Amino acid sequence: MVVASNRGPVSFERDDDGKLVPHRGSGGLVTVLGGVLERDDATWVAAAVTEGDREVAPRGRRVEGAAQRVRYVDIPEQVYDGYYNGIANGVLWFVHHYLWDIARTPSFGEQTEQEWTDYVEANRAFARALAVEAKHDPVFLIQDYHLTLVPRMLRELVPEARILHFSHTPFAGRTYLRTLPDDMRRSILRGMLGADVVGFQGRQWGENFLLSVRELDGVHVDIRAHRAEVDGREVQVRSFPVAVGAQEIREAAASDRAKRARTQVEKIRGDRKLLLRVDRLEPSKNILRGFLAFELLLQKHPGWRGRVVFLALLSPSREEVPAYRDYGADCRATADRINAAFGKEDWDPIVVKVQENFTYAVAAYDQYDAMLVNPVHDGMNLVAMEGPVLNSRGGSLILSRNAGAFGRLGRHALAINPFDLSETAEAIHEALEMPEEERTRRARGLQRSALAHTPATWLAGQLRAIDEVRAPAP
Incomplete structure (x- = not known):
């Protein structure tokens, strides 16, 4: 199993003695996934944020006290700023949470175009790093709005890859999503469709996604069956409500x-x-x-x-x-x-x-x-x-x-x-x-x-969904 997210389960920094020391990552994703990925075949791919992360990036590292391995993607600082602050948090977070004062914002221009270029570059760097892990035929679990382009990019590099993309946020309704520049919106939708399974916290977010996808050329959508067909593949859209650890x-x-x-x-x-x-x-x-x-x-x-x-x-x-x-x-x-x-x-x-x-x-x-x-x-x-x-x-x-x-x-x-x-x-x-x-x-x-569900059952539901989609026809 390979998990990809912007932030990893740990970040590395040097202590007073010059030794690289891991520190637990923050955020709900680490809380939910950290405990259930303690297994020999689990690798977590994340962006290098600290200088210690960048030192570890070329070789990867086992997480102390767990079996999982963490590998970092070293993204140039300026590119990371455009990808993370510019597009992921400055645009996508706002559109999916309906946060814009629509009479005044957003206004997209040359700066947005450069930040979108950075977002594409960062996603491509993740896809390349994930492709290196494909030799073991893992399940790829791509996390959240930071990495919406990765499923399609990874699919192009590894056509037979088993891929799930999961959004921890809401997903904007199709009318509100149209505030995005057309090329950006279509790229995000097609990027996510590169997965075998597209997961959301609730059914309503999945329906929003399918209603937007239905507007794309060459994509057939069945809203009632919660699926789409693209490039001769079936893509299932499911809800997997996350659980507390x-x-x-x-x-x-x-x-x-x-x-x-x-x-x-x-x-x-x-x-x-x-x-x-x-x-x-x-x-x-x-x-x-x-x-x-x-x-x-x-x-x-x-x-x-x-x-x-x-x-x-x-x-x-x-x-x-x-x-x-x-x-x-x-x-x-x-x-x-x-x-x-x-x-x-x-x-x-x-x-x-x-x-x-x-x-x-x-x-x-x-x-x-x-x-x-x-x-x-x-x-x-x-x-x-x-x-x-x-x-x-x-x-x-x-x-x-x-x-x-x-x-x-x-x-x-x-x-x-x-x-x-x-x-x-x-x-x-x-x-x-x-x-x-x-x-x-x-x-x-x-x-x-x-307490009715656990992080382990949440993860197991996603793995079952991939197996069902990829199971050979009788």
Whole structure:
């Protein structure tokens, strides 16, 4: 098995003694796949990000404590910037999460053309690196919007390769996808069709993909059967909702660091109710509207003033992209304004911590009375599942209908339209005053649903799908 993703399971840096030392990679993909790929025939191909990664790149390296091997693709720095910051995060993330202020953005020009050239070059470098691994006839698992062109490029290099492309994000509807330059849009769609199986977190994203693919020349689409035919091949489009790694987060929650962090969280909450959010600091997570909804709660239900604290644990994200930096500044400024308007000497309504600290997050999961997960759109959202697994207070979940996790958790959560501040404020109010019996019932349902699947079963479903497509006809 060969996995390809922008970021790998580890990154290498030299310590004070000059020794190359691996550090665990961040992000949901590593959390989900890291534990299930500890097998002799697993290789993880990723972009070299650190100087240590580039030193390892020519030869690959075993991951310490696991059987898997990691191999790095050394992409020139300027090319990587255009591929990663310019197209992947500056264009594709925005289109698939419906984030543009469409009257003003996007406006594509010469800079976009150069960044698209960089994106193509980076994807080609990945395809070449993967082709080297093809001698063992592996299954190739290509991950996410960074590498949409790789399946077709790899297919051209290794025609008989077994390939799955999986999108962890939503996939934009065909009308919104048409905001992309035509050549870019068609290249992305045809690139993904190079796979045997194209996977998404939910069925609706797969249907969006097929509706766009149907507009391409030479492609036959059967929406009901969830498949397409291109170049004489069948391509299956399936949904594989990702699962939470319960063992890993429970081990993290039991650590000494987590116990110390739990003491800090308890100090922040005091004798008040705790409303929690855990997110990357970026626009799709809808942090700003969450703060505004909390402000509306304090205005409409003044009895909560001094009786609830909103703890926002936010990890820095893609600060090289101006829109992300500006959004982070707006979030901080809004929290400061609300604290100035409503705060007291012994109470800050909103406590914002911007840090990369998973241990602190799992400590906070244990303590919340209500958790707000209100993305504008999200492929899945692991936070919505991690929290109920660890929470010990019968905490309620306020969940956006546009999160992929809603399909799994929605009937036990308080559902909200992520754009509706009034509805969100009332849902927070309902969550905080919910009777204990109902809280307990909902919390148990959330935990059961979150634990119904594992990363191993998620991966096994994808491998079965490839086997079914490639099985010889009877």
